[in-house]
Amino acid sequence: MAKIEKLTIPLQKKLPPRSVERLSKYRRLLSMLYAGNGEFIFSHDLARLLNLTPEQVRRDLMLIGLSGNRRKGYSIRALIDIIGETIDKEEGYNVAIVGVGNLGRAITAFIRKAQTKLNITAAFDVDANKINREIAGVPCYDILRIPDMVKKLNISIVILTVPSDVVKDISDLLIHSGVKGILNFTSVHLDIPSDVYLKDYDIITSLEEIGFFIK
């Protein structure tokens, strides 16, 4: 008896990280430039605006199944919509900021100004003066309530801006509580399981890297 072929195409998840980053940038740029009234754009125009090659742009758009028009280029509306379908989660993600010192507060305010499907829904800190208050417009909870609140508020991404000496303990607590993605602003290396997606923003290392390459 003939075997039935599996026809569903798993194009999700197969995007390379770099393509995902560029898709995020395409969308943001075009949302700003052509808010509502845009029409079409050629791959070489989009490439020029972001210092990429037209081939790279076409390849990225091909990967998400977006077809262009040989006369007019790519529909900006379709581009924004399909990027959204590809990289966003329909109902958005809840994000928490852990450690609301100066850096944590500044980042919270920065993200809240941006338009994105990522909602900062909670802050965590150890400071009694911050707990149970609003910090940068976000309710702040005791760091001990992480396991409890991560589940209750369905938080899947956290931004980590805590002092170096507590990074290890807090990161273990976060992972144990079910957090799936971490943006790490501390200079401490995190040891995380493979099902948690980590992105490091190591400011000191980045400045030293810049220093080396301008010598």
Next chain:
Amino acid sequence: MAKIEKLTIPLQKKLPPRSVERLSKYRRLLSMLYAGNGEFIFSHDLARLLNLTPEQVRRDLMLIGLSGNRRKGYSIRALIDIIGETIDKEEGYNVAIVGVGNLGRAITAFIRKAQTKLNITAAFDVDANKINREIAGVPCYDILRIPDMVKKLNISIVILTVPSDVVKDISDLLIHSGVKGILNFTSVHLDIPSDVYLKDYDIITSLEEIGFFIK
């Protein structure tokens, strides 16, 4: 007549960016763990501490000409010293922060706490309440004085934390003034000449990337 061979080995500048980043991390980690009293470390121990492979560590150290000992591993003292000779500039670099809103101030304070050869020597802003005052311990100047002060203070690296609508103008001004490296915290794409080294920290894009990969 025999041609005289050129014997100077140009190993500087040939390091890959990723190796430079790891070198910065090796040094910071070992400076913290073994402040002064450390001895030797094996490549596999260093690798384990940073979730790398031992081969990667040995390769990086080979690239900077550091030899290990087959019995004891690598001298921590030598490792820290040679990484310093490789990636630091002897007299250090002067760094400026451009745009001292909440994020700029927080980053300034963060870097000033870290030990590094990179000195934050100036801040720039448009706010009359900040100009000619100290912000986070750093003298703040009018943004119009960038060309003047960049030369006078010998600033080669800047951290960019200004609002989106002025990014383009200020980045042009910085490049025109002779800045050689930029750490860009804004979400705006910078168009820079090839002799300026750029590093982007696009928080929104990073969060969207994390969102995609945890779907």
Next chain:
DNA sequence: TAGATTGTTAATCGATTAACAATC
């Protein structure tokens, strides 16, 4: 010596760039 580790080359992997057929 045997065992473990360094130093280095070769193979692989992932991402970018080049090339070009298809077609509006």
Next chain:
DNA sequence: TAGATTGTTAATCGATTAACAATC
């Protein structure tokens, strides 16, 4: 049609990983 652009495969480049000889 001629010219320009899309869509896609092949080649290249850069970085990581595997393999292994040298040796303490």
